[in-house]
Amino acid sequence: MASPQGLKAPLEFGGPLGAAALMLLLPATTLHLLLAARSGPARLLGPPARLPGLSELWSPAVLLLLLTWLGLQAALYLLPARKVAEGLELKDKSHLRYPINGFQALMLTALLVGLGVSGGLPLGALSEMLLPLAFVAILTTFIFSFLLYMKAQVAPTSGLAPGGNSGNLIYDFFMGRELNPRIGSFDFKYFCELRPGLIGWVLINLALLIQEAELRGSPSLAMWLVNGFQLLYVGDALWYEEAVLTTMDITHDGFGFMLAFGDLVWVPFTYSLQAQFLLYHPQPLGLPGALLICLINAVGYYIFRGANSQKNTFRKNPSDPSVAGLETIPTATGKRLLVSGWWGMVRHPNYLGDLIMALAWSLPCGVSHLLPYFYFLYFAALLVHREARDELQCLQKYGRAWHEYCQRVPYRIVPYIY
Numbered sequence: 001m002a003s004p005q006g007l008k009a010p011l012e013f014g015g016p017l018g019a020a021a022l023m024l025l026l027p028a029t030t031l032h033l034l035l036a037a038r039s040g041p042a043r044l045l046g047p048p049a050r051l052p053g054l055s056e057l058w059s060p061a062v063l064l065l066l067l068t069w070l071g072l073q074a075a076l077y078l079l080p081a082r083k084v085a086e087g088l089e090l091k092d093k094s095h096l097r098y099p100i101n102g103f104q105a106l107m108l109t110a111l112l113v114g115l116g117v118s119g120g121l122p123l124g125a126l127s128e129m130l131l132p133l134a135f136v137a138i139l140t141t142f143i144f145s146f147l148l149y150m151k152a153q154v155a156p157t158s159g160l161a162p163g164g165n166s167g168n169l170i171y172d173f174f175m176g177r178e179l180n181p182r183i184g185s186f187d188f189k190y191f192c193e194l195r196p197g198l199i200g201w202v203l204i205n206l207a208l209l210i211q212e213a214e215l216r217g218s219p220s221l222a223m224w225l226v227n228g229f230q231l232l233y234v235g236d237a238l239w240y241e242e243a244v245l246t247t248m249d250i251t252h253d254g255f256g257f258m259l260a261f262g263d264l265v266w267v268p269f270t271y272s273l274q275a276q277f278l279l280y281h282p283q284p285l286g287l288p289g290a291l292l293i294c295l296i297n298a299v300g301y302y303i304f305r306g307a308n309s310q311k312n313t314f315r316k317n318p319s320d321p322s323v324a325g326l327e328t329i330p331t332a333t334g335k336r337l338l339v340s341g342w343w344g345m346v347r348h349p350n351y352l353g354d355l356i357m358a359l360a361w362s363l364p365c366g367v368s369h370l371l372p373y374f375y376f377l378y379f380a381a382l383l384v385h386r387e388a389r390d391e392l393q394c395l396q397k398y399g400r401a402w403h404e405y406c407q408r409v410p411y412r413i414v415p416y417i418y
């Protein structure tokens with residue numbers, strides 16, 4: 001297949017070979033982490049204690065459960081929204097419209113689950129189904145990505161992403177060809193980025209907490225902390241849902257296997273790893289330790305939210321009193337870059353806050369195992385890679401102004417270190 005004109009972009013992730021390797025490695029890692037969390041030694045590295053048979057992985061009933069979940073979230077997405085936001089300008093100068101009702105979807109899901117649990121729904125049993133659920137989610141993601149790839153064949157060239165149209169089938173399948181695949185007003189990428197995976201993640205956490213209460217009489221303090229911190233993070237993402245419209249995932253990346261897998265498999269099944277670990281490996285945690293961990297999470301959240309809100313307010317209305325006094329660098333595009341406040345401390349202060357929170361999510365699991373620190377380690381690698389991708393795009397957008405910003409704010413994520 002010839003690549004459409006004007007869409008040539010340097011290959012990322014090691015090209016087709018790297019993409020093929022990741023498509024094997026990422027599902028295998030997900031299953032490995034789930035198995036390791038349940039095993040006695042809970043080893044992050046090394047072979048799993050045992051390999052599951054196909055009968056433990058495949059279940060039509062679990063597939064039905066997953067499809068019901070996706071259907072429920074799609075129905076909530078289609079409900080009237082408090083606001084409809086416009087995305088950034090597209091190549092053809094048009095703007096797409098997006099419903100802002102993610103937080104409403106979270107609340108309605110909580111209401112439905114609450115009603116279900118009080119009516120006898122055995123939510124704790126979900127914790128026993130995570131392995132087959134992840135397996136069917138992986139299969140579903142492969143099929144979904146194939147359908148997205150086929151849909152892109154009939155999309156107009158202006159609707160294709162800059163990165164996923166190399167002409168190599170494997171690479172383009174992985175990166176995603178179409179930028180904003182939609183049927184009518186239903187936007188698949190926007191829907192997947194924030195709803196089924198993120199809300200699924202907190203639901204899995206809750207199931208693990210309920211299961212722990214059933215097993216041991218009450219949930220442990222460590223389990224409460226992990227549930228509380230991650231619920232705050234997911235609630236925040238959905239409350240500030242509109243901010244996702246300016247992320248590179250929405251504005252730049254195509255929707256293919258990488259994002260579909262990240263949203264539908266990676267987030268719910270690996271981001272809940274700490275709670276999974278705690279169910280099978282209870283950890284003692286005293287009040288002073290818990291308070292210290294809460295403080296670490298609060299500091300991380302303060303930086304994360306402060307930095308994100310400062311940039312979002314500035315981009316929406318630079319004369320807003322909360323940002324009007326900040327120092328800025330003008331760029332040739334007419335946009336300005338903040339060079340004081342949070343964005344004068346490091347070039348990605350929101351990543352710093354996010355990483356501090358990631359550490360706080362692992363600490364309740366103690367220091368006896370590396371496994372619960374997987375999220376922190378993976379996330380540090382993801383943010384370093386993401387920061388390099390973002391800076392390249394900023395350099396292309398802002399040229400000399402970006403160079404000046406880098407000179408004035410030399411550290412990327414951690415002051416005086418990186």
Ligand SMILES: NC(=O)C1=CN([C@@H]2O[C@H](COP(=O)(O)OP(=O)(O)OC[C@H]3O[C@@H](n4cnc5c(N)ncnc54)[C@H](OP(=O)(O)O)[C@@H]3O)[C@@H](O)[C@H]2O)C=CC1
Binds near residue numbers: 249308311386390
């Ligand atoms: N938990 C997870 O798995 C993940 C979480 N995240 C989180 O999601 C959030 C969004 O992150 P991400 O999408 O990577 O990008 P950011 O929110 O960091 O946005 C980057 C963009 O901000 C603008 N910008 C950069 N520097 C400045 C400045 N000095 N002044 C003004 N604008 C500036 C540029 O866009 P422009 O100039 O065009 O406005 C740049 O492209 C973050 O909080 C991150 O931590 C991200 C990935 C994964």
Ligand SMILES: CC(C)CCC[C@@H](C)[C@H]1CC=C2C3=C(CC[C@@]21C)[C@@]1(C)CC[C@H](O)C[C@@H]1CC3
Binds near residue numbers: 249
């Ligand atoms: C499959 C690979 C390992 C890479 C997968 C990456 C995805 C898991 C992430 C890419 C960008 C993401 C964002 C978020 C979740 C993780 C993914 C989907 C947030 C929604 C998390 C909450 C924040 O407040 C906003 C984030 C936007 C980007």
